[in-house]
Amino acid sequence: MMMYYSQTIYMCWHFLPQAVREGKSQYEKAFGIPSKELFEAIYRSEEEMINFMHHMDSTWNLCGKDVVQAFDFSEFHTVYDLGGCSGGLAKQFVSTYNDSTVTIMDLPKVVQTAKKYFVTDQEQQIHFIEDLFNDPIPEADLFIMARIIHDWTEEKCLELLRKIYQSCRPGGGVLLVEVLLNEDRSGPLMSQLFSLNMLVQTEGRERTPSEYTKLLTDSGFRDIQVKITGKIYDAILGRK
Ligand SMILES: C[S@@+](CC[C@H](N)C(=O)[O-])C[C@H]1O[C@@H](n2cnc3c(N)ncnc32)[C@H](O)[C@@H]1O
Numbered sequence: 001m002m003m004y005y006s007q008t009i010y011m012c013w014h015f016l017p018q019a020v021r022e023g024k025s026q027y028e029k030a031f032g033i034p035s036k037e038l039f040e041a042i043y044r045s046e047e048e049m050i051n052f053m054h055h056m057d058s059t060w061n062l063c064g065k066d067v068v069q070a071f072d073f074s075e076f077h078t079v080y081d082l083g084g085c086s087g088g089l090a091k092q093f094v095s096t097y098n099d100s101t102v103t104i105m106d107l108p109k110v111v112q113t114a115k116k117y118f119v120t121d122q123e124q125q126i127h128f129i130e131d132l133f134n135d136p137i138p139e140a141d142l143f144i145m146a147r148i149i150h151d152w153t154e155e156k157c158l159e160l161l162r163k164i165y166q167s168c169r170p171g172g173g174v175l176l177v178e179v180l181l182n183e184d185r186s187g188p189l190m191s192q193l194f195s196l197n198m199l200v201q202t203e204g205r206e207r208t209p210s211e212y213t214k215l216l217t218d219s220g221f222r223d224i225q226v227k228i229t230g231k232i233y234d235a236i237l238g239r240k
Pocket of ligand 1: 057083085086
């Protein structure tokens with residue numbers, strides 16, 4: 001995590017004033033890579049991709065249990081973790097809910113690297129499919145999206161959530177895992193800093209509970225519940 005912060009995030013923060021003025025990611029200035037394809041810039045070399053994956057993975061050793069226990073997910077057996085990366089959260093999920101299987105959907109090179117370095121053959125409740133958000137999403141009881149919505153614009157988020165709604169079994173749900181801003185955006189400081197971090201690196205930002213609720217209801221989900229975990233990442237559940 002520290003390596004990723006120093007080699008990537010810190011480089012983008014050099015251009016914070018420009019990011020605020022232009023309202024967009026600074027990857028191009030920091031690395032000379034057009035930021036149109038967000039993850040092409042983040043995965044600009046294999047070493048950087050592995051650093052990023054370790055960064056993602058390490059969070060769930062600290063906060064994963066709080067997230068998977070935020071609600072009782074024992075009724076959900078077929079679970080997809082969309083953009084599930086290294087499988088860090090999937091491991092926490094299957095160790096808490098022994099009857100579940102989690103399939104991780106991510107970019108092909110991420111899936112290959114996760115299988116090589118992060119998820120062992122012994123972890124039989126975790127599967128992978130190499131697929132893109134552009135392709136159909138298979139049917140499931142629960143879709144997890146951890147730190148995905150905060151990467152993208154409202155339009156892309158709605159497009160994705162509507163697609164997930166179509167694939168969600170009746171009675172199933174979608175779990176968003178994100179840091180939350182106070183409704184009046186007065187804090188918490190960590191969430192405000194994360195939001196600036198999203199600005200310098202991505203198309204997205206951090207959001208308030210009511211903004212997530214609106215995204216979910218506009219996509220068809222109902223009974224939205226927000227759970228503050230007391231750790232960095234909180235949980236928002238919508239049902240079909
Ligand atoms: C910020 S990371 C979050 C990773 C993981 N959910 C977590 O919280 O540890 C975003 C993830 O979305 C994946 N991703 C980006 N574009 C994607 C696409 N078109 N299809 C599938 N996954 C994608 C990235 O490879 C990355 O693993």
